[in-house]
Amino acid sequence: MEIILFLVLLVLGYCFGLLAERRHYRSIIAREKVMNSLPAIASRYPPEDKPYDQQLVVGSVVIGSDYFKSFLAGLVNFFGGSVVSYEGLLDRARREATLRMKEQAQKAGAEMVFNVKYETTSVGNSKLASVEVLAYGTAMKPVFAPTPSAAGEG
């Protein structure tokens, strides 16, 4: 009886997990194309070419693995090697968090996000991994101040 339940969960996990992963990747790729105009930069030194307003922007997501992936990871862990099923999970989580951060920055009218940092934590129970990724940075909003020459004349 238990072996049947295990197999059913394995198959269900595989099907729904694959479906969720594909759908998520499609959405990520489509949104990344839109967000490419707003770069996220890991530099600590902000640009000094024109005045900017700063705002802290944050994006976070919790993504769970599925039963099949967890089982596969358990097997790989036993024999050693790269755990491909979790690499995809973390890649999705990180890209999603970055996108959410950028979307917040875009809503605030920013041109770029500076000093981007990532934070990863595993949440939930130990058997089925779920991971939280947080991306944060400083959104730089250009200030449309009057140009010096115009201000001088006035």
Next chain:
Amino acid sequence: MLVSNLEFLPDQKVLKHIGLVQGSSVRSKHVGRDIMASLKNLFGGELAGYTELLQESRVEALDRMIEQASGIGANAILNVRFSTSSITAGAAEIYVYGTAVQLADN
């Protein structure tokens, strides 16, 4: 209150470094949410309940930090960092810290 994770601001001068300020928050969801999340965990995908939980918790930690900073007379917090640790299944601690400073008014 200006909150930024840059270490310095290009066009503003720091008058005085006041000190470290911090805020933390530990939250958990009710059991129903935990059960839903562990079911979702069998099939994969985003655990929206936990995303929401950590976001609420982060806002609370930030608010506490800002409150502390305004209490000691700062008008900006620079070099803000976040840190998350899971305490038990379904509960996480969010810790946020930064340097409270006094900026010159432009």
